[in-house]
Amino acid sequence: MAGAGSQAPVKVTVTGAAGQIGYALLFRIASGQLLGADTPVALSLLEIPQAVRAAEGTAMELQDCAFPLLRSIDITDDPRQAFDGVNVALLVGARPRTKGMERGDLLEANGGIFKPQGEAINAGAADDVRILVVGNPANTNALIAQSHAPDVPAERFTAMTRLDHNRALAQLSAKLDVPVTAIRNMTIWGNHSATQYPDLYHAQVNGKIAADQVEEEWLRDTFIPTVAKRGAAIIEARGASSAASAAGAAIDHVYTWVNGTPEGDWTSAAVVSDGSYGVPEGLISSFPVVSRNGRYEIVQGLEINEFSRERIDATVRELIEERDAVKQLGLI
Numbered sequence: 581m582a583g584a585g586s587q588a589p590v591k592v593t594v595t596g597a598a599g600q601i602g603y604a605l606l607f608r609i610a611s612g613q614l615l616g617a618d619t620p621v622a623l624s625l626l627e628i629p630q631a632v633r634a635a636e637g638t639a640m641e642l643q644d645c646a647f648p649l650l651r652s653i654d655i656t657d658d659p660r661q662a663f664d665g666v667n668v669a670l671l672v673g674a675r676p677r678t679k680g681m682e683r684g685d686l687l688e689a690n691g692g693i694f695k696p697q698g699e700a701i702n703a704g705a706a707d708d709v710r711i712l713v714v715g716n717p718a719n720t721n722a723l724i725a726q727s728h729a730p731d732v733p734a735e736r737f738t739a740m741t742r743l744d745h746n747r748a749l750a751q752l753s754a755k756l757d758v759p760v761t762a763i764r765n766m767t768i769w770g771n772h773s774a775t776q777y778p779d780l781y782h783a784q785v786n787g788k789i790a791a792d793q794v795e796e797e798w799l800r801d802t803f804i805p806t807v808a809k810r811g812a813a814i815i816e817a818r819g820a821s822s823a824a825s826a827a828g829a830a831i832d833h834v835y836t837w838v839n840g841t842p843e844g845d846w847t848s849a850a851v852v853s854d855g856s857y858g859v860p861e862g863l864i865s866s867f868p869v870v871s872r873n874g875r876y877e878i879v880q881g882l883e884i885n886e887f888s889r890e891r892i893d894a895t896v897r898e899l900i901e902e903r904d905a906v907k908q909l910g911l912i
């Protein structure tokens with residue numbers, strides 16, 4: 581069997597490489613945590629021209645770590661170069677909302693980033709490319725990129741709700757004083773936003789339904805809002821949005837995608853809807869998913885109670901509004 585020494589490296593492109601998530605993410609990728617300890621990596625860092633110098637500084641540090649799996653680092657401000665031959669694309673760089681910016685302005689500014697990146701992925705990506713969008717608004721940015729990459733199978737475009745999933749595991753684990761490993765089948769539904777729905781009616785703790793082990797009031801008034809608004813709470817406390825935990829979730833998302841979900845468990849990812857659970861086809865929405873043979877598949881056949889139905893419908897409504905807004909702006 582060929583060892584890491586002779587294997588061709590997997591090309592991993594990270595956009596927004598000089599940002600704070602980039603700094604938390606790149607060293608973990610280079611150390612082998614994204615793809616496994618046998619897989620050599622060729623990193624490609626995409627930044628805007630003003631931040632290329634800072635990305636070069638990060639690359640110097642990566643070099644100084646002498647990671648055995650890190651074969652090369654390419655730094656560019658050209659999406660075509662960054663995505664040429666890419667196997668794993670982590671789209672982290674995005675335009676944050678600034679003071680006085682309307683929602684439409686935010687979507688338009690991000691369209692200016694994710695449209696050309698989608699086109700560049702379409703033009704040059706490897707046949708097995710997998711794309712994870714982290715930059716917000718993640719679901720709709722993923723939709724924009726996907727709609728400009730007609731030659732790439734739509735299911736290769738995903739957006740990150742694994743951080744929300746991990747937050748839900750952590751909150752439930754603290755509430756019931758159990759390790760996170762006692763929890764299975766957690767689900768985040770919908771948008772990576774405050775409307776998301778973390779579902780305890782299918783999650784199990786030590787083999788029993790989680791919702792039956794907590795007070796309904798806690799589930800409704802504490803658990804759901806704490807998970808859904810955790811991003812804002814981190815910004816409030818840290819003065820900057822989550823970075824290490826976001827990087828950790830991106831690593832988890834890709835690692836699971838490539839290596840599969842454990843038997844009897846599932847995870848959460850925003851993937852292109854096939855119409856399951858009443859989510860309109862084509863929307864990029866979070867679902868319970870398993871990864872089998874290197875593909876994320878939506879878990880089918882779950883019963884949805886009235887409480888969950890209302891909340892899934894609300895978050896999906898928001899995704900429809902975002903889709904309609906970018907359609908009106910001519911971005912998809």
Ligand SMILES: NC(=O)c1ccc[n+]([C@@H]2O[C@H](COP(=O)([O-])OP(=O)(O)OC[C@H]3O[C@@H](n4cnc5c(N)ncnc54)[C@H](O)[C@@H]3O)[C@@H](O)[C@H]2O)c1
Nearest residue numbers: 596598599600601626627631673674714715716740743826
């Ligand atoms: N999905 C999630 O769970 C999740 C969690 C945390 C943060 N986020 C989002 O991730 C994004 C990045 O967060 P951060 O803290 O690293 O931000 P940051 O501002 O520190 O870094 C963003 C970087 O992106 C770069 N960038 C901007 N436009 C680019 C382009 N066209 N091409 C390449 N690079 C570009 C910027 O120069 C900057 O270096 C934000 O949108 C944030 O809201 C998502």
Ligand SMILES: O=C(O)C[C@H](O)C(=O)O
Nearest residue numbers: 716810811812814821822
């Ligand atoms: O950057 C943000 O707005 C928050 C981020 O998406 C998070 O969930 O931590």
